[in-house]
Amino acid sequence: GIQVEQSPPDLILQEGANSTLRCNFSDSVNNLQWFHQNPWGQLINLFYIPSGTKQNGRLSATTVATERYSLLYISSSQTTDSGVYFCAVPAGRGGYNKLIFGAGTRLAVHP
Amino acid sequence: NAGVTQTPKFQVLKTGQSMTLQCAQDMNHEYMSWYRQDPGMGLRLIHYSVGAGITDQGEVPNGYNVSRSTTEDFPLRLLSAAPSQTSVYFCASSYRTTEGVLTFGAGSRLTVL
Numbered sequence: 001g002i003q004v005e006q007s008p009p010d011l012i013l014q015e016g017a018n019s020t021l022r023c024n025f026s027d028s029v030n031n032l033q034w035f036h037q038n039p040w041g042q043l044i045n046l047f048y049i050p051s052g053t054k055q056n057g058r059l060s061a062t063t064v065a066t067e068r069y070s071l072l073y074i075s076s077s078q079t080t081d082s083g084v085y086f087c088a089v090p091a092g093r094g095g096y097n098k099l100i101f102g103a104g105t106r107l108a109v110h111p
Numbered sequence: 112n113a114g115v116t117q118t119p120k121f122q123v124l125k126t127g128q129s130m131t132l133q134c135a136q137d138m139n140h141e142y143m144s145w146y147r148q149d150p151g152m153g154l155r156l157i158h159y160s161v162g163a164g165i166t167d168q169g170e171v172p173n174g175y176n177v178s179r180s181t182t183e184d185f186p187l188r189l190l191s192a193a194p195s196q197t198s199v200y201f202c203a204s205s206y207r208t209t210e211g212v213l214t215f216g217a218g219s220r221l222t223v224l
Contacts, residue, residue: 004153031210043201043215086153088213096161097142097205098169099213101153 002027004089006102013077013109021072021105023087030090032063032070033099037084046072046085077109113137117202117216124192124223132187132219134202142208143185147171147198148218154201160185161208192223 003026013019023032034046047054047061049070054061058077063070074081084106088099118133136143144159156169158177166177174196176188185204189196200219205211 033213035215041199041218043203043218045212045214048212088154091156096159096208097210097213098144098156098159100156100170101146103151103153 001091002029002089002100004087004100004102006085006087006105008105009103011105011107013107015078015109015111017077017109018073018075019077019107021074021085021107023070023072023102025068025070025087025089028065028068031097031099032065033088034061034070034072035086035088036081037086037104039083043086074107077107079109079111082107082109115202115204115214115216117200117219119219120217121220122222124189124221126193126223128192129188129190130192130221131189132200132202132221134185134187134216135183136185136202136204136214137183138204138206138214139182140204140206140214141182142205142211143179144169144203144213145175145177145185145187146201146203148201149198157187157200189221192221194223197221197223 005024051065058075060073084104086104088101091098115136145157146154160166160179202216
């Protein structure tokens, strides 16, 4: 099945710093989603981005489907950005919305 | 809109006991699914459903049963709990079955002694 790898596994930032999180996947996909899991465990969808670039405030994401990777950019990080960031892609081409998750990047932003 | 509602939030079971985790959504979503999350790992798909009366297995289905009698509800049943089923369980749904933003419930933390 499709493999999803995220890097780095852990990231520590000072408030105000910028960062880039990477997601590599082993097969072509028609759907890629980024999620943030806050320290209380809640999973929030950040982006639905099968290709191209999207921006939402200080966060932006780019997916290059032909090269099988996606990047999540966090600018001017804040302590509230702390948590785990997951990317997820469908388990099979043209199938259902059965997302396979990467192991995540754990981000800690210190004041 | 309540979104995706999971109950209970916490549960402790003894080995061999049975229980049902409830999941309900009020967004008229066709697709619903259950994931489990273990420490240091991502989420793994247990079962999913593409509409009332239609369910199928995900990556880790053993020890779990599901049914979907209505569009709104998708309960997850543990028939004979084992310590290996200690985990945090998440229900998620999307409007379309083949694509679309996946919306998660708040999670249910289960401990099996």
